Amino acid sequence: MIKNLEEIKMALDTEKIIADLKEASILELNDLVSAIEEEFGVSAAAPVAAAGAAGGDDAAEQTEFDVELASEGTAKVKTIKAVKDITGLGLKDAKGLVDGLPSVIKEGVSKEEAEDIKAKLDEVGATVNLK
Template identity: 70%
Template sequence: MALDTANIIEQLKGASILELNDLVHAIEEEFGVTAAAPVAAAGAAGGAEEAKSSFDVELTSAGTEKVKVIKIVKEATGASLLDAKKTVDGAPVVLKEGLSEDEANELKAKLEEVGATVTLK
C-alpha cells in the first residue's frame, strides 16, 4: 500500500496541537518508539546527563484569550475561579510543579491552544 505523503501532510497542517500530541502518543504506543530527543553527552566531564524526570509549567503570558486561560488554570490547579484569575494576572508564574513530561506537555498544549505563552522548566 502506497502512502499519499502530500495528503498526510495536508491533514497534519489542519490538526490542532492537542490532536498532534495525541497522534504522537498513539504512534509511540503502536510502534514501541519514543519521539523524545536523545540526551546529548556532557562536554568536558564526558558523562551523560540524566534525563529530566519532572517539569514545572510556567505561564509566561495569558495572551488575548484570558478568560479561556483562567478556565484551564482553574481546572489544572483545582483553584477557585478568583484564585485562578489572580494566578493568571500574576504571570509570569509557575502553575504546576513536578509534573511528568507528558502531563507538562499536555497542560502546555492546552494553554497554548488558547493563545497563552508557556514554558517548561
C-alpha cells in the same frame, strides 16, 4: 620530595617527553598507555569513563517539570478557565495566577503531564514555559 615546577622539570625532561609523544605513531602511543597501565596498575579508561558518567548525569533527561505560564495570550478569560481546570483552584485563585505572570501553575509534574498542560494552554493562546 618534589616541591615545585622547577624540581619537576629537573626530575623529568617534560619537554623531551612531549616532543617524543608528538612524533610517536598511534600504535606506539597505544603500547605506551598499555605499559603505563600495567606498570602502575591503573586504567587510562577509568578517568574517561568517570568523566563520561558525570557528563551523562548532567545530560540525563529531565523527569520532573514546572509549568510556568508566561503570557495569558489574547483570551485572558479562556486562559483563566484553563488554569482553573488544570490546577483545580477556584476561579479567584486561578485569576490571581494569570494576573501575576509569570506564574508557576504546576510543579514537579511528569514530562507527559507538562506537555499535556502546555497543549491545553497553547490551545487558548497562552504562552507556557517548561522548566
